[in-house]
Amino acid sequence: MTTDRAGVKTAERVILDDHEITKSPTDKRNYRIIELDNGMRCVLVHEAQAPQASAAVSIAAGHFHDPHNAQGLAHLLEHMLFLGTEQYPDPNGYQKFISAHGGSHNAWTGTEYSNYYFTVDANHFSAALDRFMRFFYEPLFAPQWIEKELQSIESEFQLKRQDELRRLYQVHKATANPKHPFSNFSVGNLTTLIDRPEATLRQQLRQFFERWYCARRMTCVLLGPQSLDELAALARHHASPIRSGCADIWHVDEPLYLPEQLGVQIYMKPLKDARRLIVTFALPGINDDYANKTTSYLAHLIGYEGPHSLFSVLRDKHWINSLSAGGGISGSNFKDFNINMQLTEQGMQYCDDIITEVFSFIQLIREQGIDEWRYHERRISIINAFNFQEPPRASDLAPQLAVNLQHYLAEDVIFGDYRMDGLYCPKVEQFLDCMHPENMRVTLIHKNVPTELREPIYGSDYAIHPLHPDQLKRFLAPPPSSAKLPLPNPYLQHPLEFQPYPDCPAAQPVRHQILPALTCWHLYDIEFKQPKAHLYIGLQLPQVIANSTSFALARLWCELMLDRLNEECYDAEIAGLNFNLYPQQQGMTLHITGPAYAVPQLAQTILTVLQQPTYSSQRWHDLKQRLITSWRQALLHKPLNFLFSQLNVQLQPHTYSVIQLAAELEKISYRQFCEDSTALFEPAQVQLFAHGDIQLDQLSPIFQQLDQWLELNRSLPDIDLMPSLLTDLDHESLVATQHPDHAVIVVLQAWQTEVSQQGLFMLINQLIQPRFFAQLRTEQQLGYLVGTTYLPMQQIPHLLFYVQSSRVDHHHLHQAIDDFFLDIADVLDDIQPTEFEQVRKSLIRQLTDNDTSLRSRSQRLWSAITQQDHDFSRLNRIAEALEQMSLDVFKQHTQQLIETKENRIVLCAKPTRFDTPP
Incomplete structure (x- = not known):
């Protein structure tokens, strides 16, 4: 028995302890499920080494619960809960707190459930929970912010008017039973969310909240390095004030279709x-x-x-x-x-x-x-995935478990997605x-x-x-x-198990020069207790990147090969093996991952097909048209997405516009393709990385195949991958799109490649982003998509400020960003030493933290190899540079960066033609 903040005696009931909850053998977290005295069920997750903590709350209320005359109300409520509580009335306070302590947050409103979640540095978990849990018992619903957030809802609606899936979804609703809540309009807009004679919009929000948001309709997850007892105390302290009961049990009687x-x-x-x-x-x-x-x-x-x-x-x-x-x-x-x-x-x-x-x-x-054998085979593949899964990130696990507890028996809160009894x-x-x-x-x-x-x-x-x-x-x-039903899957006949462990495993990848033009990096690694491996084969192919025609031809070649391999390797995919083949700045990359015993076998199968490709002219035509269609529709994409693509073309060498690639591919005949595609691989160099539960000698047949297939040449000229200097580009570019929204991206580029510059740009992004969002999104309501992004290119850091709007044009958006830059001194003055220290330490921790999974480690090491970081020290060097950076130096460099226009370019998207309904 304990006492809460109001002096009321309270206790929680333990529903299940760790040993009663089904979890993966690789899952080292400890779990407990409790029920608070107000009826809220909570999953407590102890992860001893977790640098961050996460929380999530799922509510059994979604847009199906909207009143018929206020469709979209649940969605508006989701937005409003972030904008101030009685204890913390600042509408930007929650976001600032989470961002300042290395975290992130989000929420979604579904059909019958809503979900709210955040991640934050673990030593600030209690303070974050204090702000978060008050959403659910003392929201302000301040009238001035209702008016502003309505504009955000409208912007989101306008944005999705061009979304094909959303348009199809709404036709689906229009052709379903009008009495079923699925037929309702889930997003809401300025037409559906209004004051009514019987109740203002604020009163409608309050009524919805009081009817559906109560502890007995909620499930909660707290995950962190705190002990299970400490997490239980946090749950009691912060969630107990949420009132216990509200509406009766809700269910749908109407059929979905008439x-x-x-x-x-x-x-x-x-x-x-x-x-x-x-x-x-x-x-x-x-x-x-x-x-x-x-x-x-x-x-x-x-x-x-x-x-x-x-x-x-x-x-x-x-x-x-x-x-x-x-x-x-x-x-x-x-x-x-x-x-x-x-x-x-x-x-x-x-x-x-x-x-x-x-x-x-x-x-x-x-x-x-x-x-039964077919079902059993399917079950084996699912159970293998469960037993050898890579632990999900805390930021993903918390909201997932919160929803699972709404649907599954408590003991299946982790296992429910995988359970197949028979x-x-x-x-x-x-x-x-x-x-x-x-x-x-x-x-x-x-x-x-x-x-x-x-x-x-x-x-x-x-x-x-x-x-x-x-x-x-x-x-x-x-x-x-x-057609025929599947035959027994040969890849599911072998149990997953570890291979013999070497005497002295290396701590970092070791380089082996197999041939003058074939380099292998290898790291045997079973720290994560995964009998899995990742194999990257990077082909440096000058002919692929020689011009846009060759690159378009290479892209189609990759599509044909993936199509050809799909059937032959589908059983492998079902067994957990995955592969991808794609052209990139230096040529092509083949990535294979899955059970370690089968990765070399699958690699040999794939290389055999790539060495002797076969395809019909009709299939070639089908895939060519699909690729051209996809590229030409880029103008209909969200303007920000198109601008990001155009920015990549401007900055990155050997990168081509999809519109240009479509034009080039249109001109290529089947005969020309067959004649020219073989030349893509002459000459070549290969860089290979094998990581996980895989031995070097298992790769020998792969080395032989690569040597037999490719014209390997160690004297290839170095490929220039350094991004263009912004001083060499047009200060402002205007791009025509076929989407009704306007968008702007302002790009800042560092003066140097030193790690101190990279650390500086990371800090700017973390500290400036919430202030930029608050000013242009929350206060000015310029658009639904607003933010900043840190973008490193070959170790040259860039910072992007972006806005997309259905309300104002690109001139207005550009001016708003310029105004933000003009006020940068005031923005920087708002950054206090405590916040700076917290963000700096959080970034240092993120840069130096241990990898959380085999996959994330493989991606990090392969990225280092491709960027010539062969001692794998760059992230640590950035962290060391951040250790030396003071608040005064940060402010001085940031103000200088933002006030200097020479290192800045602007990309604007303007609609010229679009098919949109009146």
């Missing part, structure tokens, strides 16, 4: 050039099936991409480019099971044939697919029975489909019609499938 909304075909016109076919089956809710994961099993069978699969059959007919299965919306009383296909130009003419093939394959599953045939048969034409919705997305309706909120043009009787007849009696 009878006339099933057995239908929906047509939708996208803004971008797209060809997509989505076959959707309406299933009942699946929350009660999490222990068996029947839909995951069915999705595995339908979405399989190996030899003779449904995907393989449809691809070989040149009807589709991709297929995925199992996705779709889900909630307490519904689940959409989607089969989502990207069509080729030819495939647009064969939609009914494609759907018939789908039903043929579903019939094949009925007849041959309900086998094949439950009645559930399989129930779901397969739902996969019939009368229970199907077919959505075809293309610019030329016939439409007669316009969705009023996002303005999407669409149509919905019943399937024709002839279609239903055909789908109900499909011919036998020409």
